[in-house]
Amino acid sequence: xxxxxxxxxxxxxxxxxxxxxxxxxxxxxxxxxxxxxxxxxxxxxxxxxxxxxxxxxxxxxxxxxxxxxxxxxxxxxxxxxxxxxxxxxxxxxxxxxxxxxxxxxxxxxxxxxxxxxxxxxxxxxxxxxxxxxxxxxxxxxxxxxxxxxxxxxxxxxxxxxxxxxxxxxxxxxxxxxxxxxxxxxxxxxxxxxxxxxxxxxxxxxxxxxxxxxxxxxxxxxxxxxxxxxxxxxxxxxxxxxxxxxxxxxxxxxxxxxxxxxxxxxxxxxxxxxxxxxxxxxxxxxxxxxxxxxxxxxxxxxxxxxxxxxxxxxxxxxx
Numbered sequence: 001x002x003x004x005x006x007x008x009x010x011x012x013x014x015x016x017x018x019x020x021x022x023x024x025x026x027x028x029x030x031x032x033x034x035x036x037x038x039x040x041x042x043x044x045x046x047x048x049x050x051x052x053x054x055x056x057x058x059x060x061x062x063x064x065x066x067x068x069x070x071x072x073x074x075x076x077x078x079x080x081x082x083x084x085x086x087x088x089x090x091x092x093x094x095x096x097x098x099x100x101x102x103x104x105x106x107x108x109x110x111x112x113x114x115x116x117x118x119x120x121x122x123x124x125x126x127x128x129x130x131x132x133x134x135x136x137x138x139x140x141x142x143x144x145x146x147x148x149x150x151x152x153x154x155x156x157x158x159x160x161x162x163x164x165x166x167x168x169x170x171x172x173x174x175x176x177x178x179x180x181x182x183x184x185x186x187x188x189x190x191x192x193x194x195x196x197x198x199x200x201x202x203x204x205x206x207x208x209x210x211x212x213x214x215x216x217x218x219x220x221x222x223x224x225x226x227x228x229x230x231x232x233x234x235x236x237x238x239x240x241x242x243x244x245x246x247x248x249x250x251x252x253x254x255x256x257x258x259x260x261x262x263x264x265x266x267x268x269x270x271x272x273x274x275x276x277x278x279x280x281x282x283x284x285x286x287x288x289x290x291x292x293x294x295x296x297x298x299x300x301x302x303x304x305x306x307x308x309x310x311x312x313x314x315x316x317x318x
């Protein structure tokens with residue numbers, strides 16, 4: 001992808017929206033215990049002070065519900081207020097629990113008021129629900145998904161819920177894989193969204209050349225394809241990254257060196273131009289996409305150099 005097309009898309013954003021830099025954050029810890037406010041505080045603070053960066057000041061959430069509860073708002077919200085971290089809220093839209101997600105959103109709007117709503121960067125209704133009902137998602141045992149009509153219905157419910165609150169006018173969209181967005185059977189979801197959240201991982205694209213040498217071009221090919229189906233609406237990069245460890249997938253080798261290369265080529269092309277939520281600050285899974293070692297993030301150094309040289313800013317696949 002050429003810089004000119006990336007720049008043109010960034011120009012479609014307004015003000016600070018084009019500068020959003022964040023990570024994805026799970027609602028549970030590596031031991032499956034629910035993350036508490038202190039955990040989110042530590043992560044959000046560490047992200048804002050990452051060496052080599054100008055600070056990652058936004059967080060993408062997958063759910064509005066605090067782990068272990070039915071519909072209590074997630075403790076990431078008071079942590080965000082305490083650390084002045086903006087939020088891409090997530091409402092889980094598969095599995096029949098959306099009513100609880102909506103209840104948690106309404107409670108949070110009432111409980112935290114403008115301290116909360118001033119930090120809302122956007123609201124994502126669902127995450128990869130359309131992918132999970134696709135042939136590929138079913139083949140990969142990806143779990144329960146949701147139909148396009150369900151997502152549209154849920155988006156409309158969120159729009160109704162935020163009317164008359166400080167969140168009125170905040171962008172409402174949906175996050176899914178780039179393959180779901182280019183599937184025209186999902187076009188009704190595109191119509192319902194203010195923005196499209198795109199997840200793309202060249203590491204997982206095992207039916208093509210997915211080596212690190214091709215990863216930059218592969219990512220931006222997916223990005224361009226999503227933009228082409230977005231009907232002029234902004235495309236946010238809501239998940240991408242390269243694992244520092246884990247199994248080799250076709251030609252994709254998980255290593256710190258390759259994660260560094262992917263960051264230098266992809267992250268450094270996106271940051272400051274397109275709303276970007278990198279995957280992930282810390283985790284213990286395999287493959288492991290962590291930017292810092294899991295554990296005490298307050299003292300953790302990045303696993304690889306996060307500096308973006310001035311000469312590389314805006315560079316992307318040709």
